[in-house]
Amino acid sequence: MRFKKLCAFAAVAAMLVGCSSTNQTKTTVKNPIFGFIGPLTGDASQYGTAVKNALELAVEKYNKENGTKITIKAYDDKADATEAVNAYNKLVDDDNVTAVLSPVTTASCLAVANASKAKSTPILTPSGTGDNITIDSSTKKAYKNVFRICTNDSYAGTYLAKLCNTKFNFRKVAILYNKELDYSAGLDASFEKEAKNQNVNVVYSGAYNANTKDFSTFISKIKASGCDSVYLPDYYESVVTITKQLRDAGINVPLFGGDGWDGILGVKGVNAKNFENTYYVSGFNKDATSGPAKAFIDAYQKKYNTMPNMFAAMEYDAVTVMMKAINAAKSTDPDKINEQLAKITVTNDEAACGGFKYNEYHDPQKEMVTVTVKNGKYVTVS
Structure with a gap:
């Protein structure tokens, strides 16, 4: 016995x-720390604030449903690359973050991607679209630790050029882009390359500096070009300024652009009528009536009393994707998480912005939607 x-x-x-x-x-897996780097002040603060809001909302929901205790450490980079790297160093050295679900803007992403290489910190940006964000310039291959939820510039610019042919029948396009902004220049380059394949003629291409306020010289040339549409690949603040000047000059042809337009109706003093007969592509359907997108919209509006933009929705998905990778890795070890991120599959039932898989450059392959403005509201084009 x-x-x-x-x-x-x-x-x-x-x-x-x-x-x-x-x-x-x-x-260990239940208590990851997520870092946030984004513009909470300055011209791009509308983006940064929305993304941070979505991060907090997603973490709150995930913790409640899964018994986790995910925490967030956030820093304002003012959309400045140097500030972003300083914030990254604080997150890693002082805050011991598990992963960084940002930065928000392309320039900051490029800087942080390079800075994070040595430590392999998992980086998952919801909105950094620059092609080279995920690519190590020394090897021409993807960084093992840098991923994104949004599509990249080449994908979006190519998609827009195809739409000119298949959906809108734009044949004579004038272009006005910001030569000092990676996002804008990247969208322009990919669009112009694909336009040739789509029998779309670029009748004028003008490049302005980041601090340009008066676009009258460019507008005169656009007016003389005989264009049937104008392509504006820039962020919402600049797009609102340029659009007003185009409309005031009597240029009423269709205007179109990339996902950086998301936020135009939120700019103070914007005349929504200027955006009738305009279009932009997005990875998020704001008119969703069911599924994860609708659930996110309802939750965001209830908490913040405003409609979320596309990048907020993508940050919401970023929490799902990162936790899926962490759980698959059964660890907060960065190399193990990165390995799981690279082979992750996200279904439409899991993501507000749709399911996807990563290609070899850690760019998600997913569908996009076209958005217009009618009666002062965003409307998804069928």
Whole structure:
């Protein structure tokens, strides 16, 4: 009997040790720290604030549903690359973050991607669209630790050029882009390359500086070009300024652009009528009536009393994607998480912005929607 009791005691002890070890592993995975780097002040603050809001909303929901205790450390980079790297260093060295679900803007993403290479910190940006964000310039291959939720510039610019042919029948396009902004120049380059394949003629291409306020010289040339449409690949603040000047000059042809337009109706003093007969592409359907997109919209509006933009929706998805990778890795070890991110599959039932897989450059392959403005509201074009 004594021998049996000793065996039973040993078995129970072994089970307790096993449970302790298992719980410790689960606790480690249950308590990741997510870093945020984005513009909370300055011209691009509308983007940064919306993305941070979505991050907080997603973490709150995930914690409640899964019993986790995910925490967030956030820094304002003012859309400045140097500030972004400083923030990254704080997140890694001082805050010991598990992953960074940002930066928000392309320039900041490029800087942080390079800075993060040595430590392999998982970087998952919701909105950094520049082609080279995920690519290590020294190897011409993808960084093992940098991924995105949004599509990249080449994908979006190519998609828009195809739409000119297949959907809108634009044949004579005038272009006005920001030569000092990676996002704008990248969208322009990919569009012009694909336009040739689509029998779309670029009748004028003008490049302005980032601090340009008066576009009258460019507008005169656009007016003389005989264009049937104008392509404006820039962020919403500049797009609102240029659009007003185009409309005031009597240029009423269709205007179109990339996902950087998302936010035009939120600019102070914007005349929504200027955006009738305009279009932009987005990875998020704001008119969704069911599924994860609708659930996100309802939750965001309830918490923040405003409609979320596309990049907010993508940050919401970023939490799902990162936790899926962490759980698959069963660890917060950065190399193990990166390995799982690279082979992750996201279904339409899991993501507000649709399911996807990554290609070899860690760019998601997903569908896009076209958005217009009618009666002062965003409307998805069928």
